[in-house]
Amino acid sequence: MGFVDQLVLFIASFTANWFSALSGGGAGLIQFPMLIFLGLPFGVALATHKVASVALGLGATVRHFRESHLERRFSLIILGAGLPGVVLGAGTILKIPPSYAQFALGVLTLALGLYSVFKPRLGMEHSPRNREGRALLGGMVGLFVVGFLNGSITSGTGLFLTMWLIHHFGLDYKRAVAYTLVLCGLVWNGTGALVLGLLGTIAWSWMPALLAGSLIGGYLGSHYALKKGNLWIKRAFEIVTILIGLKLIIG
Structure with a gap:
């Protein structure tokens, strides 16, 4: 790739990942379509974006590790319930035409944003719940479903994890975003990237700009979110989910 293409990739990646780190997901809104627009086939773009x-x-x-918001037991629950879904989703998506799920995913994503808008106190306070018994089991089923979406569909699935952690487990936005970015962004996506890399093709020559934009954008977006607090994160979440939902619905 030429210098101009690498620069375009860096700017798109930085912007996407800055917003994603601030809102708890949604980097695929900009980064994944940009890879396709610049000429990568769907499967190659999917694997490259995931890496x-x-x-x-x-x-x-x-x-986020500097803030120490992550609990070890709860982190293991998220990983244990979600990773099998990630592997299953990543192994399935390359066999299914992506257009089938796009409209439904758009409606669900848009609904997340509107739900948050009409629930002013949602995610404003940290009140952990559903950590034992049947309630925990139901939460783990939800984590498996979100993991499957993360492995199979790229655009905005981290937002589903953020909302599930808030709605079912009672986290505030700041803590939910921390879990999403660290566990989903690093471990879930790393697992999905490994599976897609083994089954598909990765455009390694595109990686320098993408990795630099993702790393810098992720760090600075997280820093800004931690400084601004729950209300700013909530508003960013609502904007990103509504934009992603409309984009997926319109096509």
Whole structure:
């Protein structure tokens, strides 16, 4: 790739991952379509985007670990329930025409944003719940479903995890975004990238700009989110989900 193409990739990746780190997901809104627009086939763009998104998780992890918001037991629950879904989703998506799920995913994503808009206190306070028994089992089923979406569909699936952690487990936006960026961004996406890399093709020559944009954008977006607090993160979440939902619906 030429210098201009690498610069375009860096700007798109930085912008996408800055917003994603601030809102708890949504990097695929800009980054994944940009790869297709610049000439990569769907399967190659999917695998390439998934690898680059690991850098978002790495950049966010560096920043969020300084705040120590992550609980070890709850982190293991998220990983244990979600990773099988990620592997299954990543192994399935390359066999299914992507257009079938796009409209439904757009409606669901748009609904997330509107739900948050009409629930002013949602995610404003940290009140952990549903950590034991049947309630925990139901939460783990939800994490598996979100993991499957993360492995199979690229645009905005981290937002589903953020909302599930808030709605079912009672986290505030700041903590939910931290779990999403570190566990989904780094571990879930890393697993999905490995599976897609083994089954598909990765455009390694596109990686320098994508990785730099993801890493820097992830770190700076996380830093800004931690400084501004729950209300700013909530508003960013609502804007990103509504934009992603409309984009997927319109096509």
